[in-house]
Amino acid sequence: MALLKVRDLRLSFGGLKVLHDISFSVEKGAINSLIGPNGAGKTSLFNCLTGFYKPKGGSISLGGRPITGLPPHRITALGLARTFQNIRLFKEMTVLENAMSGQHCRSRHGIVSAILHLPAQRREEEAIRAAGMRWLDFVGIQQHAHRRAGGLSYGDQRRLELARALASAPELILLDEPAAGLNEREKLDLVHLIRRIRDETGVTVLLIEHDMGLVMQVSEKIVVFDYGQKIADGPPEAVRADPRVIEAYLGTEE
Amino acid sequence: MTDEVRTMPATAQPRLMRWSVVLPGLAALACALVLPQFANAYVTEVATTALLYVVLCLGLNIVVGYAGLLDLGYAAFFAVGAYTSGILTAEFGFNFWLTIPVAMAAACVAGIIIGAPTLRLRSDYLAIVTLGFGEIVRIIARNLDITGGASGLIGIERPEIFGFKLMQVQHFYYAFLVLALLTAFVCLSVERSRMGRAWFYVRYDEDAAAGIGINRVTAKLQAYMMGAVIASVAGCLYAAKMTAISPESFTFNQSLLILLGVVLGGMGRIPGVVLGAVLVALLPEVLRGAGTYRPLVTAVALLAIMLFRPNGLWPDKRV
Known part of the structure; x- marks a missing residue:
C-alpha cells in the first residue's frame, strides 16, 4: 500500500x-x-x-x-515529520527540550492546567519527558540530554534532529541530506x-x-x-x- | 565542560532548586514582607509602584521574553483593565472583586482583536501595529464620556476583603505583593509546561517549530493573551489604589518603561525581569537628587548597562 x-x-x-x-x-x-x-x-x-x-x-x-x-x-x-538540510535545532535550549518538542502535537494540556498543576498535566509532562529521553536513547545521545543543543558536535546535532522528528510519532x-x-x-x-x-x-x-x-x-x-x-x-x-x-x-x- | 547547562537527572525539575536563585529570592521576599513595618509612607509608596512594575514586566515578559514578540503597546491592556474595573465600580456599583474576571475577559477580547490578524506578521511589523494599538486605546479613553474623557475617571471604589477596606498605602503594598507573587508563580508554572516550551521553540526558530508540529499563530496568540490578562489584573488593582485614573497613565512612555524593565533585567527569566522592574521603578526616585540632570543621568546609566551587559543585568543563562 x-x-x-x-x-x-x-x-x-x-x-x-x-x-x-x-x-x-x-x-x-x-x-x-x-x-x-x-x-x-x-x-x-x-x-x-x-x-x-x-x-x-x-x-x-x-x-x-x-x-x-x-x-x-x-x-x-x-x-509526516522532517529534518532540515541546514540543521535547524533550538540551539539555546537543552538537547532534551529539543527532543521533547516533537511531542507537542501528541499532547494537549494548555496554560490553565499548567497553572493549576493538575495531576493529568503533571503526568503528561512526565510522559513528554520520558518520550524525549527514549528517542535520545534511540539515536544514542542520551548522555547529552542536559547540554545546550548548540554545543553538540555536528554529528550529534544531526542525530538530535532525527530524535526530535521521531518524537512526533x-x-x-x-530526511533532507542527512549525511551532509x-x-x-x-x-x-x-x-x-x-x-x-x-x-x-x-x-x-x-x-x-x-x-x-x-x-x-x-x-x-x-x-x-x-x-x-x-x-x-x-x-x-x-x-x-x-x-x-x-x-x-x-x-x-x- | 563549558556548555553543561544543568546536571540534574532527567526526571528532576531543572532550575527549580538552584540555590543561587532561591536563597536571594527568599531573602528578598522576607525583606518585602517586613518593609512597611519599618519604612515611611514615601518608601512604601515607591515600593508599591515597584511591585506594580514587577507584575507588568512579568506579564510583558511572556510576550517578549518567552514568545519573542516585540510589543510596544502593552500599556493598552493595563488601561483596559483599569478602565473596565474603574467604570464598573464607579458607574455601575460593581463589587471590585467581580470586576477582575470581567477585566480579564475584556483583555482577552482586546488581545484577540489585535492579535489574531497581526500575529501572522513577523516581529517588526507587529511592533508597529502594537504601537498603534496602544495609542488607539489611549485616544479612545480620552474621547469617550464613559471613561471621563481627558480629565479621567474619578470616584473608583476601594476594595473590601472580609469586611476590611483597603485604604492605606500599606494595604495596597501587600495587595500588590500578593499579586506579584501570584504572577511569578503563574509564569513559572507555564514556563515549564508544554505551552511555555512551545513559546521558546517559536521564539528561537519559527520554521523549525512549525515543522515539528507547533501552530505558531495559536502559540503566539496565547502568549499575547496571557500577557494581556496579567496587565488587566494589574490595571484593576491600580485603579482601586488610585481611585482616579486618566488617559495619561497609559501613554506610549508607560509601554516603553515596562519594556525597559523586561530588557534591562534580562528577558526570558523571572529573576532578571523582577530586578529590571524594580530598577525601572526606583531609578527616578534614586536620581531625584540629580534635579534637571535626571534624564541625562538615566540615559547614561541605561547606555552603560546596554554596553556592558547587553543581555541584561541578570541574563538568561541559555542566551
Missing part, C-alpha cells in the same frame, strides 16, 4: 517553474530516496510535501488523506540508524541525498530529478544503469 502519493505536482516561483508534474509514491515501510543534481528541485519538493510551500497544482496524500496545501503543523500532526519521516558534512565513519552509523528507524519503529523513510554510495546502499527505490522533472524511478541497480541518469550526473559525450 502506498503511504505517500504525489500526483502531477507543480510548483513555480513567479515565472520560474520549479517542479513540473511530479508523480511518485512511497510504499509503507520502505526506505526511498530522491536524488538529483543541485538545483533539481528536491528540497522544493520536500517543502511542498511538508506544507512550507503551496504547490500550484497536483495533489499529495498521506495514508489516503489529502494533505495538499495544509499548514506545516497540521501535516506533522497527520504523521510520524508514519513517514523526510558527516565523515565516513559517521555516514556508516547513519546508514545503520536509518535502517533501525524503519526496522525497529516501522516508520517509512524518504531521504534526499547527494552521497550516491549511501543512497545506493540504503534505498529500495530511488526517484531521480533533474531540472524539476522526474527522469527515473526504480530500484538502485536500474537507476544506476539508466542512460538519462548518467547523462544528468555526468553530462553527454558530444
